[in-house]
Amino acid sequence: MTAESMKVLICDDSMFVRKKLAAVLKNCGVGEVIEASDGEQAVEMFKENKPDLTLMDIVMPKMTGVEALKAILSADPKAKVVMASSVGTQENLKEAINAGAFDFLQKPISDAQLEMLIKKITK
Amino acid sequence: MFTQFFGNYLLNKGLVSSAQLSRALSDQKNTRAKLGVLAINAGFMTAQQVDEVHAEQQRVDMRMGDLAVRMGYLTNEQVDMLLSQQGMAHLALGQTLIESGVMTNSEFADALNNYKAENSLTDIDFADKTGNKINEIIAHFYNFEGEPQKDLLTEYVTLLFKNIIRFIGDDFTPLSPEKIPSTRSSFSAIQKTEGAFVSTTIFDAAESAYISFASRYAGETLTDADEMADAANGEFLNLHNGLFTVNVSNERSQEIKLLPQEFQKGGTIQGPAYRIALVFPFGTVCFYIAV
Numbered sequence: 001m002t003a004e005s006m007k008v009l010i011c012d013d014s015m016f017v018r019k020k021l022a023a024v025l026k027n028c029g030v031g032e033v034i035e036a037s038d039g040e041q042a043v044e045m046f047k048e049n050k051p052d053l054t055l056m057d058i059v060m061p062k063m064t065g066v067e068a069l070k071a072i073l074s075a076d077p078k079a080k081v082v083m084a085s086s087v088g089t090q091e092n093l094k095e096a097i098n099a100g101a102f103d104f105l106q107k108p109i110s111d112a113q114l115e116m117l118i119k120k121i122t123k
Numbered sequence: 124m125f126t127q128f129f130g131n132y133l134l135n136k137g138l139v140s141s142a143q144l145s146r147a148l149s150d151q152k153n154t155r156a157k158l159g160v161l162a163i164n165a166g167f168m169t170a171q172q173v174d175e176v177h178a179e180q181q182r183v184d185m186r187m188g189d190l191a192v193r194m195g196y197l198t199n200e201q202v203d204m205l206l207s208q209q210g211m212a213h214l215a216l217g218q219t220l221i222e223s224g225v226m227t228n229s230e231f232a233d234a235l236n237n238y239k240a241e242n243s244l245t246d247i248d249f250a251d252k253t254g255n256k257i258n259e260i261i262a263h264f265y266n267f268e269g270e271p272q273k274d275l276l277t278e279y280v281t282l283l284f285k286n287i288i289r290f291i292g293d294d295f296t297p298l299s300p301e302k303i304p305s306t307r308s309s310f311s312a313i314q315k316t317e318g319a320f321v322s323t324t325i326f327d328a329a330e331s332a333y334i335s336f337a338s339r340y341a342g343e344t345l346t347d348a349d350e351m352a353d354a355a356n357g358e359f360l361n362l363h364n365g366l367f368t369v370n371v372s373n374e375r376s377q378e379i380k381l382l383p384q385e386f387q388k389g390g391t392i393q394g395p396a397y398r399i400a401l402v403f404p405f406g407t408v409c410f411y412i413a414v
Contacts, residue, residue, distance in 0.1 A: 013383055013384075014354045014355075014357060014358045014384075015350055015351060015354040016340075016341060016351060016354035016355040016357075017354070017358055019351075020341075059361065059365075059381045059382070059383055060383055061383040085365065086361055086362045086364070086365020086368075086369075087365040087368050087369065087381055088365070088369050089368060089369050089372035089373070089378065090373070091378055107365060108290075108362060
């Protein structure tokens with residue numbers, strides 16, 4: 001897979017975070033970026049769009065990121081969901097990895113971290 | 124981080140006005156402490172001796188250090204040692220205030236020495252990167268005595284200062300803290316926490332300061348207190364609370380849960396709450412913590 005052919009779903013209730021992450025992904029050459037603003041919407045958009053990568057916040061209204069992660073994985077066990085949260089406690093990390101998260105990024109997320117993630121997936 | 128508290132000290136003693144301090148904090152980025160201020164700070168020269176050397180410099184074309192050595196006030200070793208301390212931010216603030224005519228060398232020397240004495244500070248503390256002394260100063264400044272969660276509150280505020288310096292800027296002065304009853308809010312981002320730290324944390328500012336703070340965090344110029352400004356300020360609060368949660372989990376094995384941020388304009392801030400007010404050049408912003 002190349003970055004140009006990649007579709008990434010960003011799920012974060014903060015418009016600011018979605019905008020920042022989308023801009024960095026575009027700079028990394030990612031072909032398509034779609035956005036969801038809560039967990040419920042993320043699950044719906046995942047089912048509709050089948051993204052190659054989903055970046056998922058944890059603290060969100062309606063449905064938390066971990067609940068959305070579980071729902072996405074039950075729809076597609078091979079889905080690559082990376083948790084992107086300011087609350088990178090051992091407990092949250094364990095919960096997310098046990099639930100099947102592909103990786104965990106602690107906010108603030110640097111451009112370099114995101115670039116490395118895209119390289120890891122397109123390798 | 125001492126600079127911000129030293130600034131508050133100057134303000135409280137009536138030695139500078141809020142506007143003068145704000146301007147100096149903005150300007151200090153381009154200023155390095157010069158030898159006179161460094162020598163006063165180290166106790167090697169009095170303000171009067173510095174003034175004498177400056178006066179002599181009007182007559183003789185020599186650098187301050189060389190002249191101070193020739194006049195017998197400093198040794199060459201002391202000059203070298205002092206110049207290595209130029210990076211100390213509170214001294215750059217002093218230099219800026221002196222150069223802009225707000226304070227004289229002598230007023231600065233008295234203020235600095237009194238501040239050090241009142242807070243039992245040494246130069247080693249100012250250069251201390253472990254942050255032990257700054258934690259003490261914050262604990263003393265924000266007196267949470269009598270609060271069941273005194274230690275967590277102190278850690279919360281200490282990290283808040285670090286995050287503001289890291290993500291927003293260091294050109295602010297903290298105003299003396301207050302525990303307030305319910306009050307009117309202006310533009311607010313709110314996040315509640317549960318678990319080991321049950322609190323309501325609020326970022327609040329008047330419209331223009333709300334937009335300016337959001338602009339700094341976002342790294343772009345925002346013009347309205349709209350969804351983007353809410354999102355940026357809310358994310359700063361969420362990021363700070365998240366990093367606090369991680370620290371508490373790692374260091375105390377206690378878990379805190381964050382709830383999604385909310386936003387309000389012109390509502391009520393439920394007291395009693397601690398108000399942490401910070402004066403930036405663009406205006407005053409407040410953090411409220413109700414526990």
